[in-house]
Amino acid sequence: MTHVRNETVELSLNQATTRPYPLTETAEAAMQAGIxxxxxxxxxVEEIGIVRTRRLLADTGLSVSSVCRAGFLADKGGADxxxxxxxxxxxxxxxxxxxxPMLTLIAGGLPAHDRSIQHAEVRLRxxxxEVEPYARDxxxxxxxxxxxxxxVxxxxxxxxxxxxxxxTADFPxxxxGLLIDAYATSWDSRFHDDVLAAGPRIAGYQVSDFALPLPVPENMNGRLFPGDGEIDLAALTASIRHAGYSGPIEVEIFNEDIWKLPLETIIKRTVSSFNRYVGEPLNESERQPA
Amino acid sequence: MTHVRNETVELSLNQATTRPYPLTETAEAAMQAGIxxxxxxxxxVEEIGIVRTRRLLADTGLSVSSVCRAGFLADKGGADxxxxxxxxxxxxxxxxxxxxPMLTLIAGGLPAHDRSIQHAEVRLRxxxxEVEPYARDxxxxxxxxxxxxxxVxxxxxxxxxxxxxxxTADFPxxxxGLLIDAYATSWDSRFHDDVLAAGPRIAGYQVSDFALPLPVPENMNGRLFPGDGEIDLAALTASIRHAGYSGPIEVEIFNEDIWKLPLETIIKRTVSSFNRYVGEPLNESERQPA
Structure with a gap:
């Protein structure tokens, strides 16, 4: 199997997008789709263990763009x-x-007894x-x-x-770094300026699309395939690349309806929507494994 | 009827909070509750006309803190x-x-053909x-x-x-000015700094409370009575007042469940939650009309 490298934009499949399916099946299907x-x-990963995961990655030729996720620190003190x-x-x-190359860090929310975001930022820093030296090591x-x-x-x-x-300013x-998710930040009138200011601190970039209404009971699970919502992903992605980020771009979707689809359908739509609305389209010969 | 002026914080009932009820009933009930x-x-207002509205205001002694709302300009061009x-x-x-004293101006969203917030800001300015001279007049x-x-x-x-x-920087x-709504802005880590920066540009201030999940089909209608959600309204209000704003504070709630309550219940809970979580509590004698 050979891959023709797409010099411009490379898709990474975030496992959340195919959440109901085992990692082994997702990896195999991703490989089959040329991802x-x-x-x-x-x-x-813990479910199948590190050894099997590494073997699976070697067998499928998949490189890992990120591990999601740890943190939830800002609201905690003491033993928690x-x-x-x-x-x-x-x-x-x-x-x-x-x-x-990276681990997604989620800040954590606000504790019931102190709703100050400023105080929470102090705790987060x-x-x-404390963990930064471990990251370095x-x-x-x-x-x-x-x-x-x-x-929030x-x-x-x-x-x-x-x-x-x-x-993060005081840390190397x-x-x-920063993981920038288009769904979470596209509303921000400072997006393009702040992305440029972030520059080499951009560690990763994730895409999906946004539309109202958000579903209940879990408002988080309203993410859509690129192109199915209102985000101008081409413009956002251009700024990310202009800022110097050249790594893979993850499609990370949380959506109960999408999770009901067959694995191959999810992956096929991930690739086609990514190619159309985020990355330069691949040639057919590039998209299929040889 | 006499009113003892509360020198610190005065509640204003935004009509959205009692949306299903006619203006006449809302105004009478608000007066009865000492608002x-x-x-x-x-x-x-258009439904009963200007003359009847003015008479109603005179009869109930209510002053108008704001008129909601106009605008929706940023997405439009041409005849629209x-x-x-x-x-x-x-x-x-x-x-x-x-x-x-003021009219709430809502910016408007993004047109389908141009998702740039920067371009929309240019159109909005x-x-x-164009309308600023009319506001002055x-x-x-x-x-x-x-x-x-x-x-967005x-x-x-x-x-x-x-x-x-x-x-708004280039306008007098x-x-x-700015209308600051706690529900819309409490998530912002810059809230306190930006409120102080806004200073005399603060034209009004609205409160309600926030919690997840937001309801469907209208995600807007998840607003709660002060104290029923996660916003530290006392801290936000302190910043607003520290910035120099001393006008009435509107309770503006959009919530289908609250709208099902009897008018008097909505108003009673508006007053009690405001007094407990936003303003200094009024004495019983201050809250009731004489």
Whole structure:
């Protein structure tokens, strides 16, 4: 099997997009579709173990673009914080073992007793300071991901690229970077300026599409295939690349309806929507394995 | 009937909070509950007419804190834009006639053919430039309201206080101000700094509370009574007041479940939640009309 390298934009399949399917099946199907990169989630890797995961990656030729996700630190103190920090360290080790260049770091929300985002930022910085040497030792970059403002209280006090840059400013860019998700940040009138300001701190980039209404009971699961919503992914992606990011671009979709589709259908639509709305289209010969 | 003035914080009932009830009933019930200010919506005023509205305000002693809402300009061009601008001018005239100090201005979303927020800001500024002299002549302040980032594509390209300040910077603060809504902006790590930066440009302030999940089919209608969600309204309000704003504070709630309650129940809960979580509690003697 040979791959013709697409010099411009390479798709990575984030495993969330095919969440109901086992990692082994997803990896095989991705390979069959000509995909060369995968974003792994911790739980499915732990399910089959590091050794089998590495063998699967070798067999399918997939490289790991990221491991998702650890953190949820900003709302915690005491024993809860210690446990969460240990979780980040374990996730860094797992990321190293599967050959991932980075680990997605989610800030965490606000504790009930203190709704100050400023205080939470102080706690978050202190927590990153503790795990940053482990990231350096592991050779795995922590990638702080701003989430959509909807989730400020429950999942991430970090909601903009500018804020993520502020939080990470005192850390070396090669150990603490940013993961920029188009769905979470496309609303921001500062997107293009802040992406350029982020420059070499951009560790990764994820795409999906946005439309209202968000579904219940889980408002998070309204993500769509590129092109099915209102985000100008071509413009956002151009800024990301202009800022110097040249790594794989992950398609990461949370959507109950999409998860009901057959695995091959999800992957086929991932590739076609990515090629049409995010990356330069591949030639047919490039898209199929030889 | 006498009112003891609360020198610190005065509640205004935004009519959206009692949306299913006629303006006449809402105004009477608000007066009975000791409320002294009301935020009017254009449609119910037009329904009973200016003369009856003015008489109702005189009879109930209610002062108008705002008129909601006009705008939806950023996505438009040509004849659509002309019509929307005429709508703003008519709303300014209506605001003047009912004695409102301000008119809420909603930016508008993104047109299908151009998803650039930057381009939309250019159109919005040009549109404000056209209506600003009318605001000056009417003695009614245009109050640009940042909406929650959820609605960037459909309702408002202006999603942060900082952006609203940028858009309005070239206009006189006494004719083009900001309406700051806690629900729409509390997620912003820059809230306190940007509110202080806004200072005398703050034309109004609205409160309600936030929690997930947002309801379907209308994600907008998940607003809660103060204290029923996760926003630290006391802290946000302190910043608003520290920035120099001393006008009435509107409770503006969109919520299908709340709209099903009896009018008196909605108003009672509005007053009690406001007093507990936003303003200094009123004495019983202050809350009841004499």
């Amino acid at each position: 060369r990169h995968i974003g792994l989630w911790i739980e499915p 914080l210690r446990a969460a920090l240990e979780g980040v360290k374990r996730a860094l080790e797992l990321s190293r073992e599967v050959g991932s 202190a927590a990153i300071e 592991a050779g795995v970059r922590l990638a702080l991901e701003p989430l959509h403002p909807l989730f 209280g429950t999942r991430s006090i970090v909601t903009t690229i500018a804020q993520a840059l502020r939080v 860019a090669d150990t603490v | 002294r200010h009301i935020g009017l919506w254009i449609e119910p 834009l002309r019509a929307a601008l005429e709508g703003v001018k008519r709303a300014l005239e209506l605001s003047r006639e009912v004695g409102s 040009a549109a404000i430039e 009417a003695g009614v302040r245009l109050a640009l309201e940042p909406l929650h980032p959820l609605f 594509g459909t309702r408002s390209i202006v999603t942060t206080i900082a952006q609203a300040l940028r858009v 603060a006494d004719t083009v």
